[in-house]
Amino acid sequence: MFEIPDEARRRLTVRFGDGVAAWLDEVPARVEGLARRWGLRCDGVVLSGNSALVLPADRGVLKLHPVPAIAAAEAAALTHWAPVAHVVDLLDHEDDGGLLLARVRPGTVLTGSGALDVLPAVVDLWSAAPDPPAVPPLRERVADWLRRVREQVAAEPRLRARVPLEALDRGEADALGLAGRRGHHGLVHGDLHPANLLAGAAGPVVIDPRPHVGDRTFDLVDLVLVDPSGVDATVAALARALPGLDPDLLHAWCRALAPANAVAALRGAPDAGRTRRLVALAVGT
Numbered sequence: 001m002f003e004i005p006d007e008a009r010r011r012l013t014v015r016f017g018d019g020v021a022a023w024l025d026e027v028p029a030r031v032e033g034l035a036r037r038w039g040l041r042c043d044g045v046v047l048s049g050n051s052a053l054v055l056p057a058d059r060g061v062l063k064l065h066p067v068p069a070i071a072a073a074e075a076a077a078l079t080h081w082a083p084v085a086h087v088v089d090l091l092d093h094e095d096d097g098g099l100l101l102a103r104v105r106p107g108t109v110l111t112g113s114g115a116l117d118v119l120p121a122v123v124d125l126w127s128a129a130p131d132p133p134a135v136p137p138l139r140e141r142v143a144d145w146l147r148r149v150r151e152q153v154a155a156e157p158r159l160r161a162r163v164p165l166e167a168l169d170r171g172e173a174d175a176l177g178l179a180g181r182r183g184h185h186g187l188v189h190g191d192l193h194p195a196n197l198l199a200g201a202a203g204p205v206v207i208d209p210r211p212h213v214g215d216r217t218f219d220l221v222d223l224v225l226v227d228p229s230g231v232d233a234t235v236a237a238l239a240r241a242l243p244g245l246d247p248d249l250l251h252a253w254c255r256a257l258a259p260a261n262a263v264a265a266l267r268g269a270p271d272a273g274r275t276r277r278l279v280a281l282a283v284g285t
Contacts, residue, residue: 002028008048015050016066023066031055034062034098038091049208056103065097070210075099076133077211080187084128086121087206088198104205110197114230115223116237118197118204122223125189125206126216126242132187138214139179141190146172149260152267159266167259167283174256183215184244193222217245221253225261228277258282 004024012020035042035057044056051070055062065071071093078090078101089102110118150168153159189196190210198205224234231254239247259282265275 002031002042002046004046004053005048008046008053011048011050012053012066020066027053027064030064030096030098031062034094034100037094038062038100040100051210052208059103060091061101061103063099063101065099068095068097071097071099073133073135073211074209076135077187077189077209080133081125081128081206084124085202086124086200086204101207104198104200104207106199108199109195110199110204111194112226113194113197113204113223114226115220115234116241118194118223119238119241121197121204121206122192122220123242125192125219126184126186126244128187130186132213133211135187135211135213137179138188138190138212138218139176141188141210141212141214142175142179142218146175146260149263153263159263162266162279163259163262163282168263171256171259171282174252178249178253178256179214179218181215181249183249184217184246185214186216188212188214188216189219192219194226215249215253217249217253220245220250221257222261224250224254225258225278225281226274228258228274228281231281255281 004027009024012024031042034040040057040059040062042055042057042062047054051065053064075090075093078087081087082090088104090099091102092100115122150165150172153163153165153168188211189206190212191208192206196206196208198207220238224231227234235247235250238250239245258278262275262278262282265278
């Protein structure tokens with residue numbers, strides 16, 4: 001019997017509100033229909049990120065988004081990146097929010113990997129054709145993300161005690177200013193943290209884009225901040241490896257987004273040392 005785990009329901013409800021319950025009720029019938037259409041047999045546990053359900057299948061991975069526009073943007077980005085080696089392959093998609101993706105093997109998550117560890121994937125993303133698909137501007141992504149982070153901090157005193165709202169406000173203002181610059185313009189993955197990089201047969205494989213158009217420098221920030229104590233050395237190494245990268249711009253992005261990254265670490269199951277270093281970077285101590 002098809003069941004959606006309680007944790008998946010909780011995460012999607014946090015992201016999309018109580019209205020997502022009706023969509024979740026329809027998921028079993030949609031999975032059955034897509035399995036027939038694409039000749040699939042789902043063979044694994046239902047997984048969930050913060051904005052989609054993922055079902056492993058015998059000849060791929062079925063991904064369902066509650067918001068069709070998010071799925072359409074992901075399909076457009078994966079199509080744009082189809083010629084490059086280190087991005088997951090899109091096998092098929094449909095207009096109501098369903099994607100069929102290639103299965104990455106072994107597919108283990110590269111959590112803890114920094115920008116230098118996954119440099120082949122970053123080089124691939126930056127080497128794609130220069131004309132991006134029609135997806136929203138990066139400023140929308142930054143504004144939406146930082147708004148949600150601020151709401152979390154405002155609601156949780158323990159977070160405010162570590163990352164004051166003033167630090168978030170300052171970081172948000174700086175980030176929105178950076179997002180409005182042209183920078184290293186192109187298609188931005190939009191969510192390039194280590195959990196969205198999997199181990200593939202030929203190196204790291206990028207998954208789960210939240211694509212926008214803007215300064216691609218944005219995509220390096222989460223990877224650089226894997227080690228907040230080594231920002232200077234990592235930025236210098238990236239500047240040598242990535243033609244067109246402005247190290248001063250990357251430093252500015254890291255300072256602006258450090259508060260939001262610190263909040264994410266505090267809300268997760270963090271490495272205590274990394275979290276302390278992120279908080280120190282976020283509040284300027």
